[in-house]
Amino acid sequence: xxxxxxxxxxxxxxxxxxxxxxxxxxxxxxxxxxxxxxxxxxxxxxxxxxxxxxxxxxxxxxxxxxxxxxxxxxxxxxxxxxxxxxxxxxxxxxxxxxxxxxxxxxxxxxxxxxxxxxxxxxxxxxxxxxxxxxxxxxxxxxxxxxxxxxxxxxxxxxxxxxxxxxxxxxxxxxxxxxxxxxxxxxxxxxxxxxxxxxxxxxxxxxxxxxxxxxxxxxxxxxxxxxxxxxxxxxxxxxxxxxxxxxxxxxxxxxxxxxxxxxxxxxxxxxxxxxxxxxxxxxxxxxxxxxxxxxxxxxxxxxxxxxxxxxxxxxxxxxxxxxxxxxxxxxxxxxxxxxxxxxxxxxxxxxxxxxxxxxxxxxxxxxxxxxxxxxxxxxxxxxxxxxxxxxxxxxxxxxxxxxxxxxxxxxxxxxxxxxxxxxxxxxxxxxxxxxxxxxxxxxxxxxxxxxxxxxxxxxxxxxxxxxxxxxx
Ligand code: PEP
Ligand code: MN
Numbered sequence: 001x002x003x004x005x006x007x008x009x010x011x012x013x014x015x016x017x018x019x020x021x022x023x024x025x026x027x028x029x030x031x032x033x034x035x036x037x038x039x040x041x042x043x044x045x046x047x048x049x050x051x052x053x054x055x056x057x058x059x060x061x062x063x064x065x066x067x068x069x070x071x072x073x074x075x076x077x078x079x080x081x082x083x084x085x086x087x088x089x090x091x092x093x094x095x096x097x098x099x100x101x102x103x104x105x106x107x108x109x110x111x112x113x114x115x116x117x118x119x120x121x122x123x124x125x126x127x128x129x130x131x132x133x134x135x136x137x138x139x140x141x142x143x144x145x146x147x148x149x150x151x152x153x154x155x156x157x158x159x160x161x162x163x164x165x166x167x168x169x170x171x172x173x174x175x176x177x178x179x180x181x182x183x184x185x186x187x188x189x190x191x192x193x194x195x196x197x198x199x200x201x202x203x204x205x206x207x208x209x210x211x212x213x214x215x216x217x218x219x220x221x222x223x224x225x226x227x228x229x230x231x232x233x234x235x236x237x238x239x240x241x242x243x244x245x246x247x248x249x250x251x252x253x254x255x256x257x258x259x260x261x262x263x264x265x266x267x268x269x270x271x272x273x274x275x276x277x278x279x280x281x282x283x284x285x286x287x288x289x290x291x292x293x294x295x296x297x298x299x300x301x302x303x304x305x306x307x308x309x310x311x312x313x314x315x316x317x318x319x320x321x322x323x324x325x326x327x328x329x330x331x332x333x334x335x336x337x338x339x340x341x342x343x344x345x346x347x348x349x350x351x352x353x354x355x356x357x358x359x360x361x362x363x364x365x366x367x368x369x370x371x372x373x374x375x376x377x378x379x380x381x382x383x384x385x386x387x388x389x390x391x392x393x394x395x396x397x398x399x400x401x402x403x404x405x406x407x408x409x410x411x412x413x414x415x416x417x418x419x420x421x422x423x424x425x426x427x428x429x430x431x432x433x434x435x436x437x438x439x440x441x442x443x444x445x446x447x448x449x450x451x452x453x454x455x456x457x458x459x460x461x462x463x464x465x466x467x468x469x470x471x
Contacts, residue, residue: 032306075338090420114418130256177265219459258283328365340367341372420454
C-alpha cells in the first residue's frame, strides 16, 4: 500500500460533522448513536476524561485501512455466493498481557491449523478473521459482582477495568481505551509480520502442530494431512510450477475483528474516505454486534449502520424473525453481499426449530448474508465443580444441526465462529486427548471470560467441520 492509496481524513470527535460527499444512511453521522440507549456500558466516573481520550484517539492513525476492509467485503461476498467458508476465531476476551509475540503467534498457529484443515478437507477458500488485536471489551450478564458481601462493578474486559476484586481495579478507567488502541496496534504489527514473513508459509504446516497436540488422535490425523499437503507442494514443484513465486502459498491474510461494544472507542476510530466516499471503522476489518446489544433503536446498531465495514450480528434464541428482518433492513438496506454476517448461537438441539424461520425471513427479504455458526455461546453452563464450561460434543452437535438446516433450506452454511486458544488449557469438556473432565477444569483454567477450546479440541472439531462441508 502506498501513501497515495490512503485517503482517510481525520475526524473531529466533538461534533462528528459529516464530511461532504455522504456515506451512511440519511440522518446518520459518526456520533448519531449518542442519545440512543446503549446497553452494557461501564459507568464512566469522569466524562471529561473520557472525552479527552476520545479526542486523542481521533488523532491516531487508523489501525486498518479502507482498502483492506473492502478486500474482506469482497471475500465475504464470495462466501455468501457459496464459494468460500468463513473461519472467525480467537479469544473470548483478549488480555493486554497476551499482546506479545508469543501470544499472537500461539493464536495465529491454531487458527492456521484449523483453516488449513478446512481448506484441505473442503476444497473451498477459507476467509480467516481473528477475534484478535482489539477484542478487549465484554458484555456481562450482571453489572456487578458480589463476594463475601462486597459488591463491586463486574470486570468488563481490559479496555474498561482490571479483573482483580478490589474497588480500585474495578473502577472503569477511560485511559484504558487509549491503552487498548496501543495494544491492538502492537498485536497487529506482529500479526502482519508473521502472516507476511514466512511463519504462515504452507511449507511450515508441520511446525504449526505443537508437541502436546501430537499426542492426540486429532493431532496424528493432522500430521497425516500435513504430509499430504507437503507432498502436493513437492508434486507441483516437480511438475514445473514455480511454487516459490506463488504468494498464496507463503502468506496468509488474517483479518481482525472484535465486538463493537464501546461506541466512544469505535467512533473515535471512524474515518471518512474521500476516494471511496464512505465511512470506515478503522479499529478492525470486521465489527460485530453482540446478542445483548442488538436492539434496533439502540446505539450499537446506529453506530454500525453508517460504516462500510462488514458487520456481524449475533443471533441468539430470543431473536424473532420480524426483528431480524428489521435489523437486516437497517444494516443492509442495499442488500450488498459481503456486508452482513449473521452469527447464530442458539444452543445444541435448538437449531432445527429456531433456524429455518430466521433463514427464510432474511432470504425472502432479499438479503444474502454470510450465515455463520457460533456453537460456543448457546452451550455454556456451570459445571458441578463450579467452572463456566462447554462440552465439545454440544459444540459439534450445534455445528452439525447448522449444516443440516442449511442443506434442507438450500442455503450455503457460510462459516463458523469459535472461541479457541493455541494453549493447552482445560476450559471446555471432552476431546480425545486426555479427555477433559470436570475434575480437570481447575488445573489450567486460564480464560478471562468464556471457556475456549484448546488446540487439540480445535483440531478435532476442524476435522468434523471439514467432513460436514464435504457432505
Ligand atoms: C462473545 O462473542 O464473546 C459474546 C459475548 O457473544 P454473544 O453476544 O453471542 O453472547
Ligand atoms: Mn465469549
